Amino acid sequence: MKVQLLSALSDTNIDANQLNSQRQLAISISAIAEQFEQNLPLNLCLILDQSGSMHGKPLNTVIAAVENLVDRLQSGDRISVVAFAGSATVIIPNQVVEDPETIKTQIRKRLRASGGTVIAEGLHQGITELMKGTRGAVSQAFLLTDGHGENGIKVWKWEIGPDDHRRCLEFAKKAAKINLTINTLGFGYGWNQDLLEKIADAGGGTLAHIERPEQAVHQFNRLFTRVQSVGLTNAYLMLSLAPHVRLAELRPIAQVAPDIIELPVEPEADGSFIVRLGDVMKNSQRVVLLNLYLGKLPEGQQIIGNVQVRYDNPALDEEGLLSQVWPVYANVMQAYQADFDAEVHKYILTLAKYRQTQLAETKLQQGDRSGAATMLQTAAKTALQIGDQNAATVLQTSATRLQAGEKLSDADLKKTRMVAKTVLQSF
Numbered sequence: 180m181k182v183q184l185l186s187a188l189s190d191t192n193i194d195a196n197q198l199n200s201q202r203q204l205a206i207s208i209s210a211i212a213e214q215f216e217q218n219l220p221l222n223l224c225l226i227l228d229q230s231g232s233m234h235g236k237p238l239n240t241v242i243a244a245v246e247n248l249v250d251r252l253q254s255g256d257r258i259s260v261v262a263f264a265g266s267a268t269v270i271i272p273n274q275v276v277e278d279p280e281t282i283k284t285q286i287r288k289r290l291r292a293s294g295g296t297v298i299a300e301g302l303h304q305g306i307t308e309l310m311k312g313t314r315g316a317v318s319q320a321f322l323l324t325d326g327h328g329e330n331g332i333k334v335w336k337w338e339i340g341p342d343d344h345r346r347c348l349e350f351a352k353k354a355a356k357i358n359l360t361i362n363t364l365g366f367g368y369g370w371n372q373d374l375l376e377k378i379a380d381a382g383g384g385t386l387a388h389i390e391r392p393e394q395a396v397h398q399f400n401r402l403f404t405r406v407q408s409v410g411l412t413n414a415y416l417m418l419s420l421a422p423h424v425r426l427a428e429l430r431p432i433a434q435v436a437p438d439i440i441e442l443p444v445e446p447e448a449d450g451s452f453i454v455r456l457g458d459v460m461k462n463s464q465r466v467v468l469l470n471l472y473l474g475k476l477p478e479g480q481q482i483i484g485n486v487q488v489r490y491d492n493p494a495l496d497e498e499g500l501l502s503q504v505w506p507v508y509a510n511v512m513q514a515y516q517a518d519f520d521a522e523v524h525k526y527i528l529t530l531a532k533y534r535q536t537q538l539a540e541t542k543l544q545q546g547d548r549s550g551a552a553t554m555l556q557t558a559a560k561t562a563l564q565i566g567d568q569n570a571a572t573v574l575q576t577s578a579t580r581l582q583a584g585e586k587l588s589d590a591d592l593k594k595t596r597m598v599a600k601t602v603l604q605s606f
Contacts, residue, residue, distance in 0.1 A: 181411060182459070182488050182502040183209050189523045191508070194515035195478045201427075204469040204507060205435075205523045208488055210410030212461040218407050219493050221256040222316035223248075224273070226305040227290065228324035228366070229262040234292035237366060240392035241323060242290060244399040246283045251403060252276045257316065259308035260286060263301030264294030273311040296326035299346035302361070302378075306354050315493050317409045317458065318359045321402060322378065323389075325366035344374050351381035358413040358491065360384045360458055362402055366395075368589040372596045380440045383457030388597050390590075405437075411459040413498070414490040416467060419451040423474030424483045426452065435526045436466040439533045439600050459490060468526050478513055482506045525565050532561040532570065536599035543587070552581035558599065570598035 189203040225245055229238065245260070252258060253276075260271035260282075270289045271282055305320045312318070351361050361382025363375040366389045379386040385405070387398045426432070426444065432454055434440040445453045456465055473483060488502040510518075539554035555578035562571035573594050577587055587595075 181211055181215075181492065182414075182490060183207075183211050184486060184488060184502065184505050185464075186486060186505060186507050187520045187523050188507070188509060189527065190517055190519050191510055192516060192518045193473060193476060193481075193509050193511045195476070195511045195513050196515070198475050200473045202471050202473060202509070203523055203527050204471055204484075205466060205520075205526050206416065206469065206486060207436075207464040207466045208414065208416065208456060208459055209464045210459045210461045212410070215410050215461060215494070218253070219409060220316040221252065221406060222273075222309060222312040222318040223252070223257065223406070224259045224261065224305045224309045224320040226261045226263065226301045226320055226322040227270075228264070228296060228298075228301070228326060229290050229292050229294075230264045230296040230324075230326055231293050232296075232325055232369065233366070236392050237325060238290060238292045240395045241366070242287060244395040245286055247396050248399050248403055249276070249279050249282055249286075251400075252279070257312040258282065259305070259311075261301050261304045261308060262290055263297060263304070264292075265297055266294075267297070267300035267304040269304060269308060273308045296324060297343055298322070298324055298326075298374075299343045299350060302347055302350045306350060306359060309354075309359050310357070313358065315496050317406060317412060317493060319384065319406050319458075320354070320359065320361050320382075321364060321399070322361060322375075323364040323366055324375070325369050327369070327371040327374070344371075347374060347378050348381055351378045355381060355383050355455065355457065362387065364389055364398060364402070365593065366392075368593055370593075372593055376596070376600070379438075383455065385438050386597075386600060388593055390593075405460065405463070408460040408462045409458045410461040411490045412457070412493055414456040414459045414465075414488055416454040416456055417451060417487040417489060418454070418469070418484060419449075420471075420484045421482055423476060425472050425474075427470035427472060431470050433468055433530055434465065435468045435530050437463050439530060442467065456488075466526065468523075468530055473509070476509070476511045478511050481509050481511055483509045528561050528565045532558050532565070532567070533599045535561060536574065536595060540592075540595070543581075548581050552578045555581070555595070562598075567598075567601075570601065573598045 185207040187205050256276050259273040262270050309318050362384035363379040364387045376386050389395050389398050432442045484507045486505045491498045535558035539551045543551040555574050559571045559574035
């Protein structure tokens with residue numbers, strides 16, 4: 180077996196006299212590193228913004244980051260490069276890396292900044308290139324942009340021109356269905372954090388922020404290291420619950436590590452549930468948090484649910500493999516004594532910080548500056564509870580600026596979003 184699964188309830192003990200109890204269940208999934216002799220071959224596509232706003236230092240630093248990444252590719256890895264502005268162009272068709280210097284020369288020669296920003300065209304071309312090299316490989320895209328994308332124009336009830344944002348999300352969802360992962364990198368402060376986060380979430384990837392051009396190499400390397408650590412792909416969490424146990428109706432499951440993502444839940448015909456996880460890494464756990472409600476249960480140790488993972492093993496070109504079934508236990512007691520799990524509590528607070536920040540952003544968009552400031556202060560206090568001093572500082576600074584009557588800049592909004600999505604990676 181190549182999958183490791185750990186589970187823990189926020190409080191394992193249940194009061195037998197309560198008609199209803201609420202618990203959070205943390206489930207950690209990772210690939211067992213010792214069972215992999217070497218890294219899997221990579222099938223990587225770089226989807227790069229070459230619009231006019233990238234002219235000069237921004238594009239030059241991105242090219243340097245790409246060249247550094249090409250040098251890190253190993254024998255058997257594949258790469259493709261797509262550039263987009265008003266339209267998309269394939270700079271490097273999908274190919275096995277045999278001559279890195281020629282690839283880098285072509286990138287330097289053909290990337291030229293000019294025109295608008297139609298992200299969906301680049302994403303479409305990138306997915307097309309990735310599909311040419313999926314067999315036995317980890318297939319991921321890095322989508323980088325410094326812009327918002329172009330929306331269609333709506334006149335009364337007629338839409339004139341394509342909606343770039345909607346098409347991006349459709350492509351990201353389709354990519355996930357065919358086992359492709361989309362990571363997004365926002366360059367500078369002009370990019371649309373809602374759009375790039377939704378693309379990364381739908382595509383099973385991660386959102387990164389390149390605040391300054393000189394950070395491009397670091398952020399590319401960070402994402403590349405994560406891709407190299409993938410051991411298994413196309414993973415799904417399969418959950419069946421015991422009678423009198425149910426999921427919460429509103430946002431019942433979220434990923435809380437390595438990034439926070441609100442996960443969609445698909446009910447199965449037999450009453451069980453399935454949740455797509457995507458790639459599973461060898462040196463980093465993918466942790467999801469479930470919000471459960473338990474009805475009155477008989478006294479003693481009770482199985483409240485069973486968990487299983489379905490996954491693909493690209494190393495052996497195997498699909499639809501099943502892990503063993505792991506039961507989840509609770510202790511139902513007449514004389515109840517709490518048994519809180521500190522690590523699960525940390526994940527609960529991490530998710531709360533993210534949702535509090537989201538609520539603050541919503542209030543800000545609605546013009547409720549006071550309400551937004553209050554929620555940001557709450558999120559800052561939550562961050563302090565989990566020892567995230569950096570997030571607490573950023574969130575409190577934004578709250579203080581709102582209270583002083585200042586408007587949050589694009590830089591403030593980007594930093595607020597990123598520290599809300601960042602989590603402590605210990606379990």
